[in-house]
Amino acid sequence: xxxxxxxxxxxxxxxxxxxxxxxxxxxxxxxxxxxxxxxxxxxxxxxxxxxxxxxxxxxxxxxxxxxxxxxxxxxxxxxxxxxxxxxxxxxxxxxxxxxxxxxxxxxxxxxxxxxxxxxxxxxxxxxxxxxxxxxxxxxxxxxxxxxxxxx
Amino acid sequence: xxxxxxxxxxxxxxxxxxxxxxxxxxxxxxxxxxxxxxxxxxxxxxxxxxxxxxxxxxxxxxxxxxxxxxxxxxxxxxxxxxxxxxxxxxxxxxxxxxxxxxxxxxxxxxxxxxxxxxxxxxxxxxxxxxxxxxxxxxxxxxxxxxxxxxx
DNA sequence: CAATATTTTTAGCACATGCTAACTTGACAT
DNA sequence: ATGTCAAGTTAGCATGTGCTAAAAATATTG
Numbered sequence: 001x002x003x004x005x006x007x008x009x010x011x012x013x014x015x016x017x018x019x020x021x022x023x024x025x026x027x028x029x030x031x032x033x034x035x036x037x038x039x040x041x042x043x044x045x046x047x048x049x050x051x052x053x054x055x056x057x058x059x060x061x062x063x064x065x066x067x068x069x070x071x072x073x074x075x076x077x078x079x080x081x082x083x084x085x086x087x088x089x090x091x092x093x094x095x096x097x098x099x100x101x102x103x104x105x106x107x108x109x110x111x112x113x114x115x116x117x118x119x120x121x122x123x124x125x126x127x128x129x130x131x132x133x134x135x136x137x138x139x140x141x142x143x144x145x146x147x148x149x150x151x
Numbered sequence: 152x153x154x155x156x157x158x159x160x161x162x163x164x165x166x167x168x169x170x171x172x173x174x175x176x177x178x179x180x181x182x183x184x185x186x187x188x189x190x191x192x193x194x195x196x197x198x199x200x201x202x203x204x205x206x207x208x209x210x211x212x213x214x215x216x217x218x219x220x221x222x223x224x225x226x227x228x229x230x231x232x233x234x235x236x237x238x239x240x241x242x243x244x245x246x247x248x249x250x251x252x253x254x255x256x257x258x259x260x261x262x263x264x265x266x267x268x269x270x271x272x273x274x275x276x277x278x279x280x281x282x283x284x285x286x287x288x289x290x291x292x293x294x295x296x297x298x299x300x301x302x
Numbered sequence: 303c304a305a306t307a308t309t310t311t312t313a314g315c316a317c318a319t320g321c322t323a324a325c326t327t328g329a330c331a332t
Numbered sequence: 333a334t335g336t337c338a339a340g341t342t343a344g345c346a347t348g349t350g351c352t353a354a355a356a357a358t359a360t361t362g
Contacts (some may be wrong), residue, residue, distance in 0.1 A: 070349075071347090128280075180318095236340060
């Protein structure tokens with residue numbers, strides 16, 4: 001193998017850039033689940049006054065044991081309150097996060113619909129995309145969705 | 152707490168739907184890293200004829216130990232070949248995946264640019280979004296990006 | 303109220319993804 | 333050629349996110 005001349009001046013690969021983005025993506029992953037949980041809990045409370053382990057397990061297609069595990073982390077993070085054998089509630093902080101997430105979700109969803117995608121596809125892709133949109137991108141999405149909506 | 156009447160007919164929460172989407176998102180996560188790796192390896196090989204552990208470590212802002220670990224998994228998955236103390240290469244399957252990823256990345260990036268976002272923001276958000284776009288959404292993105300590009 | 307069914311919790315496991323520290327190998331310069 | 337330094341590897345650990353199986357608590361129902 002040839003000696004290699006210090007790959008500092010890559011054409012496609014701006015290293016700092018890529019590294020930053022990877023790091024951010026890793027961090028986002030850590031919060032995605034939390035966001036999904038608080039959003040689901042908020043919705044469940046809206047509809048049934050409480051969110052139970054079983055509801056969440058069904059919703060996320062995981063076992064109750066997994067929900068428990070995750071709830072413990074969310075509690076440590078100050079997003080939910082939970083007492084043994086009782087249902088789960090949001091802290092103020094959790095409620096706030098849930099609202100932000102719901103708004104963001106709405107924006108992405110409406111945006112994808114405005115591109116002409118089906119509800120099914122839009123709903124599916126929103127789930128994956130919503131956690132990775134910067135404020136700038138969200139603003140752009142919102143603008144487009146609003147324009148399309150008013151026509 | 153009141154008895155709850157089987158939350159099967161939720162308004163916002165279509166359970167099967169949500170469950171499906173969550174399951175898919177989990178699966179996507181499992182492949183994201185693999186995709187990022189093969190794409191980076193392909194780029195490195197393009198530019199330096201080989202991809203070394205150190206290059207990948209720098210690129211992803213992780214330690215060489217972590218790269219090693221991940222490469223072992225990619226090898227088990229049949230995406231790369233790697234021998235001790237040698238640089239890393241793609242299998243046919245890995246090369247194919249890398250190409251798909253690069254195309255997808257390009258599409259998402261050009262699309263975000265076409266919304267008027269800066270290179271920096273577009274590049275950042277592409278990293279997060281690209282792994283979660285269905286073929287349908289990608290098609291829509293591509294169409295819009297192409298239209299904007301030709302003006 | 304007692305028997306049964308459901309829900310929740312716990313313990314123990316697995317795997318992915320990261321880390322540090324210590325060791326080995328390879329490359330280069332004198 | 334050899335000694336030093338960089339690169340790669342290994343072992344051991346942590347955390348997140350999932351699982352199963354068994355135990356405990358709660359709820360329902362005869």
